[in-house]
Amino acid sequence: MTHDPLLEGTEAPDGLLAALAGLAADAPRGLFDRIAARWVHVPSPIGELGVAFTDQGVAYVHAGEGFAEAFRKRFARPLLPAERPPAGLLPALRTGRPSKVRLDLRGLSDFQRDVLEAARTIPRGEVRPYSWIAERIGRPGAVRAVGTALGRNPVPLLIPCHRVTRSDGVVGDYVFGSAAKERLLLAEGADLERLRELAGERVFYLASDTTGVVCFPTCHNARRITPRHRHGFRTVAQAAAAGYRPCRTCRPAA
DNA sequence: GCCAAGGCAGCTA
DNA sequence: CTAGCTGCCTTGG
Incomplete structure (x- = not known):
């Protein structure tokens, strides 16, 4: 309201x-x-x-x-x-870039503003999980509430809530329906097919043994990893155990 | 103020 | 490995 x-x-x-x-x-x-x-x-x-x-x-x-x-x-x-x-x-x-247009976000709760703010930083063609937003705004347990807040995003597309997807690899729900979410992501060049493949193998993070860094698969850094130096992980903890540190660009939760 | 309902996640069978 | 079930947190009624 x-x-x-x-x-x-x-x-x-x-x-x-x-x-x-x-x-x-x-x-x-x-x-x-x-x-x-x-x-x-x-x-x-x-x-x-x-x-x-x-x-x-x-x-x-x-x-x-x-x-x-x-x-x-x-x-x-x-x-x-x-x-x-x-x-x-x-x-x-x-x-699909933020800051090209002014937004009138008066009347939103602090929580919702934080959530939208975080969502706004996800680059075109990339996706992040709901839990990533929760982490970033300092409310790691509020994963579900993040979904609720995004569901009430007054300015979809401009604040790219469609780039927030489920951590099991499914795109998840969307204000305008998940079909629209998928169309938007494809139009932005997100490789959903590949994400599904990886998810099928329980791979949610990609690491490079030349840089020692682990990323979300859609991070532009991850996309440049040479295949033979690329390693998939199910969790950041497992990647960390193998000696990788989280990418400073896409910041997968430590 | 209480309750039910969510654009989820993680764990258990 | 999938399907369910249970926790979690913010909102709207």
Whole structure:
């Protein structure tokens, strides 16, 4: 539930929205735009997205039917069409890189913010387990809660929660369904086929005996290991026992 | 405030 | 080796 002090008590019947909209014509332009959200449609690998944004940045991304209803269910804010997408939105979607676009994440709990923050650091084409996020935010036991938080990610794709997968090798669930998750990952160049192969052999980490480092299989460092120097491990502990230290880039849990 | 329900993980049969 | 069962932690009702 979003708490916006600006809009306390506006359960927003249409009449009020209309009144506010009328007010906007005469009010200084900035005021109404601080209250309202604008929306656009943009293309994506999983079809057309509805994207809502405020003066602070993108606040909501939705795939499939019912964009406006879903938005209103979550935000007590009027929603109006926009002329153009907010700065950086299209590049961010194209490159899958963070920081190309501003986000409006007000109203989230600290926990959820931490989770999203961590998810945002996963590079395009790579994946990390839910437990990795839990570790990184200092709540190793909150694995399940991480899933819940990601499930409520207001800005999927922009914060790449689709890059968080289960530690048994299955892609896992997703706000827009696991099929969409898989399509997104494939579109980003993640080698899911290979991951499945490895998982079939109970291999969840790859190490290099030339560098002495152990990585997640999708880490760009792991992808460059020459086959004859590559060793698979089921756990980081086993890799450590064999003398490998965790990669400083992908940081598999020690 | 309590309870049930989650985008999971790890262990037991 | 897979299927289930049990713990864990945050949220929404």
